[in-house]
Amino acid sequence: MSRVTGDPVLSEKTARQSTETGFLADGGQLGAMMSACDWSDSPLGHPRDWSQALKATVGMLLAAQAQIVLFWGPDFVALYNDAYAPGIGANHPRALGRPAIENWGELWDDLEPLLSGVRRTRKTFAAKDRPFYVERHGYGETSYWDVSYSAVRDDDASVGGVLCIVSETTKRVLGETRLRASEARYRELTTTLEQRVAERTAERHLLATIVETTDGQIQALDLDYRWLAINTSCADTYQRIYGKRPQIGDSLHEFLADRPEHLAAATAIWSRALAGEAFTNIDEFGDPRFDRRVYEMKFEALRAPDGTRIGAFLTGVDVTDRLEEQARLAQAEEALRQAQKMEAMGQLTGGVAHDFNNLLTPIVGLLDLFQRKGIGGEREHRLIAGAALAAERAKTLVQRLLAFARRQPLQAIPVNIGLLVAEMGDLISSTTGPQIQVTVDTPEDLPAAMADPNQIEMAILNLSVNARDAMPDGGKLRISAKARTVGDSHNSELAPGTYVCISVADTGIGMDEFTLARAVEPFFSTKGVGRGTGLGLSMVHGLASQLGGALTIRSAVGAGTTVELWLPVSHAVAGAIDAVPQSKLRPQPVGTALLVDDEPLVRMSTAEMLGELGYSVVEAGSAEDALQRVREGLRPNLLVTDHLMPGMSGTDLGLALRNQYPEIQILVVSGYANNEGITPDLSRLTKPFRSDELAASLAGLAKAGR
Template identity: 65%
Template sequence: MGQLTGGVAHDFNNLLTPIVGTLDMLQRRGVGGEREQRLISGAMQSAERAKTLVQRLLAFARRQPLQTEPVDLAKLVGDMGDLLASTTGPQIRVVVDAPEHLPAAIADQNQLEMALLNLSVNARDAMLEGGTIRISVSLEVVDESHRCKLPADHYLCLCVADTGTGMDAATLARAVEPFFSTKGVGKGTGLGLSMVHGLASQLNGALTIQSSPGLGTSVELWLPRSAAEPTAALRIVEASEPRLSRGTALLVDDEELVRASTAYMLAELGYRVIEAASGEEAMQLVANREPFDLLVTDHLMPGINGTDLARVVRTSRPGIGILLVSGYAERDGLDPELPRLTKPFRKSELAASLAQLRGES
């Protein structure tokens, strides 16, 4: 099931990439009048919702791209307090219990924020007449008999508890199944808890749920403790339009529409673009000493994949900037040292990745 879901999500990401890229370009250029821009904006919102749905599918399949780092859970929860309160509405009281000076957890901050938001929305939906959501962070000692079934050690526990209707045993047994929902048709994808469960598994953690009818629900996300300090957040700004040529970019992708939209973005960012439809075609260009200053390549392609191509280029042409584009976190053959950009992406995200390659702030 996970392999099927991951494969479908990968193909869907390839379909979304040119859609998001083209809509982004139409928005930035102000194409059409007010009515057309409103329609474009609506289409972009739908595309972003589709992107979020794909991320949840990838999380369930345990194939979403993760950027793990030491994360200060107390700070994360504190920073999201206002957002969670506004999301859950005035009938819901949000209480945060996150003591300072806890060790960091090994996690992906962006995915963790999405997981916390999903859990809070689930809690809100279980309290139609209002109630309290308590979000807490603690350092816990886990032994072999612990309910999370993790190896004995110290773990960070992020808990979201509500005073809602709770779940009976039958519902609780199916809670993390993909597409299982008690919210009714059109009111939920049934991927919220399965996404959090998949994320926990990817991070070598666990998800536990305790619930009883009429007594509310407590969802616990258990994460490994990090020995390192949390890293400072990077400030990413919109790249300004270049006035001079950035050089030549070799763009490699087997999907023609993805290649076309990416080539357009690169051209707008000041690059002359050489396109290749496969790793083999790109290898031939390298062998023929075709000059280029940047390699932007998809990873998952028939034949020579992007990682193997990048290794050849890095060996034969030291100093060339390399950006690997990936629809999801393919485990086999990925080089963790290569900078990566996840599909689908906007021009601003591509520009930010390229600016980091160049060492710009």
């Protein structure tokens, strides 16, 4: 690229060469610039080496007053004069002595064919107001030029370059374009004035029709609070909320004179708008005897054509339904978040309960063994009894966790809830104490409910104890049961139908909104450290959900609490509740027991119990290990297996062995305490268990086998 030295003093070398570059003399700024330029990297080389034709042409264009640029050689190297330089803007002076593509790149697809055509055909190309897209000032624009491109012969008569004599006409073209547009608009205005007046009149009529028929409220008041305008929708709104309609010219003060509080609220907000303030406000208006609604209102000043403020106007819309829907949506979203939280906590507690059951099984079994064998003296007996009691309490705690997680073992049968609640009256009275008056109310014709009677009794007892604790100074506790019909919008979110509702209501201290919102969360308690596990309500909530029902709570501080347990109605007749199996039952047959469990400690305690019951025990740590023992020749009379194990489950193991040996007795032991994946015809026992509970289960197997 050529470089301008900018040094006004010619070097000695330049002076010696001045005679060879005399054609640049009197060439203005561009001539001086060409003389001072370093041409070493230009495709043209130094001016002293140029052909005579090129020197003559450059000398001519430098002296000319017209805008001239010469594109020389196959690379179209640019040489131009002072008049042309402003037309290329920021491209000057870097364009001097450089191929045109480097500085006319944005229009090269347009310019190159023109230059090549002149160079090839030697015919002059001329055009008036020829548009060219250029980026000469750092941004793109369309410029217009009168152009004449002519071929210039070199010394050997070939075409050496293209001489472009141009004149920028951009300002004139754009001016003429604007003038033509202005004249066209003027002609349109003058020739279609009548039509435009008619259209404008129609527009005003259409606008008036829209204002009059829109559902939005539009009204305007003057500075004396008198109506200047009011549309039908707004007048209808006043009729709805106040029982009367304002007219044009009526005074707001007279309209609401019989309602001073409403007048004060209306004038307070209108006074801001009449003072010139523009704002949007959401507020509630209306006489409760008629209707009260919430409106979103946009106030603006009303001005005359000369700008004088003459009043104010508002455009309003009734947002009552929208706000109510937003509130319902927020409530639904909160309910969803609560449900997701409870589901996550249920999964967590279910898993914890499973692990606790596996931990408790060897503890309960060992303490049961110590008690049955009478190990130690009197002091040891008390310690073992205390430890056994603590283990039972831990077992109960795990059962409550499972109840909350909806994974407890339930035996849902048709239950006479009225009889069950009535028979619990004395127990509840003795539990709550003499300071609390207990009332039990159950009708005789109450339909049966599908429930587990033992779990329902525990739930009612839990709710009664909670009620007792909420009445430290005494009070009233009412336990009732009724048949209730649930519709589509019931707050329990139950499916529509008939349910048996067990209600436990107290006159205690009640709960605030925060406590009520967290009441069924596991481990949440307001009783203080050591006075409660926080699992009572959560257990009842999980029980109700597992049975296909629901739990609802109503409470207020100082107004007591009512807890309702909803149970689905049974279409079968309730029968007698089976008695709890006696703990001293022992299995009749003995033989070989195959014991399968992946927990060594559980396996150890269970093996000890089976041994005491007379079985020869073979242990296996997995279902695959147990099957291998059978393939090696083991023929067990009894299979006692854990359900959830790595690899094959205990249920699948039992079914596989039953297919080979139909007479084998099978007992599935589960620490998860749910029926998922366990075949209904397989007997099951829940961890943790004592020796007598294991014996009772095996005795049931033996009885079923006979």
